[in-house]
Amino acid sequence: LHHGGHLSWTMGAFHIGCPALRSHPAPGLKPKHTNVVFLKTHKTASSTMQNLLFRFAERHNLTAALPVQACSNQFCYPRSFTSHFVHPHTLPPNIIASHMRFNKAELQRLMPNDTIYITILREPGSMFESLISYYNQYCQSFKRVPNGSLEAFLEEPWKYYQPDEKDSMYARNTLTFDLGGDKDRPAKDEAYARGFVAEVDRVFSLVMIAEYFDESLVLLRHLLSWDLDDILYVKLNMRTPSSKRSLTPGLPSKIRAWNSLDARLYDHFNASLWRQLSVLGLACVAREVQLLRRAQESLMRSCFGGRMPLLRSAAQIKNKDLRPWQPSEKVDIVGYDFPVNLSHGFSSQAQELCIKLIMPEVQYTQVLLRSQSLRYSRSYQLRSQQQTHPQVQRSQPPPAAAGPASGTRSTSTSKPAAGTQGEIT
Numbered sequence: 319l320h321h322g323g324h325l326s327w328t329m330g331a332f333h334i335g336c337p338a339l340r341s342h343p344a345p346g347l348k349p350k351h352t353n354v355v356f357l358k359t360h361k362t363a364s365s366t367m368q369n370l371l372f373r374f375a376e377r378h379n380l381t382a383a384l385p386v387q388a389c390s391n392q393f394c395y396p397r398s399f400t401s402h403f404v405h406p407h408t409l410p411p412n413i414i415a416s417h418m419r420f421n422k423a424e425l426q427r428l429m430p431n432d433t434i435y436i437t438i439l440r441e442p443g444s445m446f447e448s449l450i451s452y453y454n455q456y457c458q459s460f461k462r463v464p465n466g467s468l469e470a471f472l473e474e475p476w477k478y479y480q481p482d483e484k485d486s487m488y489a490r491n492t493l494t495f496d497l498g499g500d501k502d503r504p505a506k507d508e509a510y511a512r513g514f515v516a517e518v519d520r521v522f523s524l525v526m527i528a529e530y531f532d533e534s535l536v537l538l539r540h541l542l543s544w545d546l547d548d549i550l551y552v553k554l555n556m557r558t559p560s561s562k563r564s565l566t567p568g569l570p571s572k573i574r575a576w577n578s579l580d581a582r583l584y585d586h587f588n589a590s591l592w593r594q595l596s597v598l599g600l601a602c603v604a605r606e607v608q609l610l611r612r613a614q615e616s617l618m619r620s621c622f623g624g625r626m627p628l629l630r631s632a633a634q635i636k637n638k639d640l641r642p643w644q645p646s647e648k649v650d651i652v653g654y655d656f657p658v659n660l661s662h663g664f665s666s667q668a669q670e671l672c673i674k675l676i677m678p679e680v681q682y683t684q685v686l687l688r689s690q691s692l693r694y695s696r697s698y699q700l701r702s703q704q705q706t707h708p709q710v711q712r713s714q715p716p717p718a719a720a721g722p723a724s725g726t727r728s729t730s731t732s733k734p735a736a737g738t739q740g741e742i743t
C-alpha cells in the first residue's frame with residue numbers, strides 16, 4: 319500500500335479453488351461479471367454491501383446508477399422505483415446499489431440484459447429491534463409508543479400502527495415492502511406468501527443473509543467470478559452497544575408473528591443460502607472466509623498505521639466526510655476517523671482506497687456522483703468536439719475508452735463510454 323498503491327491483498331487465495339467448483343472455470347480465470355442490481359434493504363448490513371459495490375464500480379471504471387438530487391441519496395424511497403429517479407450522468411449503469419422500492423419491470427428496462435440480481439435479508443428479531451431504534455423519531459407507529467418500548471408495541475401493534483401513513487413501512491414487513499410486496503397482506507393468505515417468496519427466488523440469483531455476511535460474500539464472489547480483493551469490506555452503519563436493546567424471552571416470536579412475511583422470506587432464503595454453501599463445500603467456504611478475514615485485517619492495518627481502527631461515535635469523528643448520518647439524538651451510530659498524519663508516505667491512490675473503505679453512504683453517494691458527472695461532461699465535450707471538427711477524428715484517433723484499473727482482469731461486459739445514453743435534463 320505504501321509503495322505505489324499496490325492493491326492486491328489476496329494473491330494466495332486465487333489458487334484455492336473449491337472442490338465442488340473444479341468442473342467450472344476457476345473464479346480467477348473467468349471474466350468478472352459487472353452488471354449487478356443490489357436491492358439495498360433496510361437495516362440489513364446493506365450500507366456495508368453498497369460501499370463494497372461502489373468501490374468495485376470505481377476500480378473497474380464502471381457506472382453506478384445514482385439518484386437525482388430531488389430523491390436525496392435514495393431512489394425516492396418509498397415510491398416504487400422508476401428510471402426517472404436515476405441521475406442522467408449515471409447512465410447507462412452497470413451497478414445499482416442505493417435504497418429503492420424494488421420494481422422489476424423498470425429495472426429490466428434500465429439495466430443490461432445479463433444483469434444479476436442480489437439482495438440481503440436479516441433475522442426478523444434483531445432487524446426489528448434495529449428498525450424501532452433507528453426510526454423512533456421518524457415513524458409515527460413508533461413515536462406513539464410510550465418510551466418507544468418494543469414490548470408495548472408488540473403487545474398491541476394495531477393500537478400504534480396505521481398501514482397507510484407515511485413511513486409505516488419501517489414498522490411492519492419492511493423487507494417485503496422493499497422487495498415490492500404487500501407488507502399488510504394478512505398472514506393467513508398462504509397463497510400470497512408462497513407466491514411472493516417464489517417470485518423473489520426467481521428474480522434474485524443470490525439472497526445474502528446478514529448473520530452470515532462473509533459466507534454470503536463467498537457465494538457472491540463465485541457467482542460473479544470476482545477476486546477476493548473485490549469483496550474486502552469494513553462494517554459500516556453500526557449502532558453503539560448502548561443504543562441496542564436485548565430482546566426479552568418471548569419477543570422474537572412476537573416480532574416474527576407481526577412480520578410474518580419477512581419471517582417467511584428469511585427462513586426460506588437462510589435455508590437456501592446453506593444449501594448453496596453445501597454445494598460449494600463447507601470446508602472450502604470456511605477457508606475462503608478465513609482468507610477474507612485475514613486479508614481484511616491486513617488491509618485495515620495498512621490503512622491505519624499498523625493498528626485496527628478505533629470505532630468512534632459520529633460526534634468524535636473529526637473528518638466530516640467520514641461522519642455517519644445519525645437518525646436522532648437517541649441513537650449513536652459509529653464510524654471511523656482517518657488521522658491526517660497517517661496519510662504521509664501513502665500514494666494518493668492508496669489513501670483514497672482507505673478513505674473510501676470507511677466512507678458512509680451519504681458522503682460516498684455525493685463523491686461518486688461528482689466523479690461520474692465529471693467523467694460524463696468530459697465525454698460529452700469530447701463528442702461535441704469530434705462533431706464540430708470531424709477531421710480531428712480522422713487524423714487523430716479518439717482516446718481509447720478507459721479500460722479496467724491497472725492490474726485487474728478485463729470485464730465480461732465492455733463498458734460503454736459514460737454519457738452515450740441519456741442527455742442532461
Ligand SMILES: Nc1ncnc2c1ncn2[C@@H]1O[C@H](COP(=O)(O)OS(=O)(=O)O)[C@@H](OP(=O)(O)O)[C@H]1O
Nearest residue numbers: 360361362363364365366448531553554555556557
Ligand atoms: N458486515 C456486517 N455483518 C452484519 N451486520 C452488519 C455488517 N455491517 C453492518 N451491519 C449492521 O447492519 C445494520 C445497518 O444496516 P444498513 O446499513 O442496511 O442500514 S440502513 O438501512 O442503510 O440505514 C447495523 O445493525 P444495528 O447495529 O443492529 O443497527 C449494523 O451493525
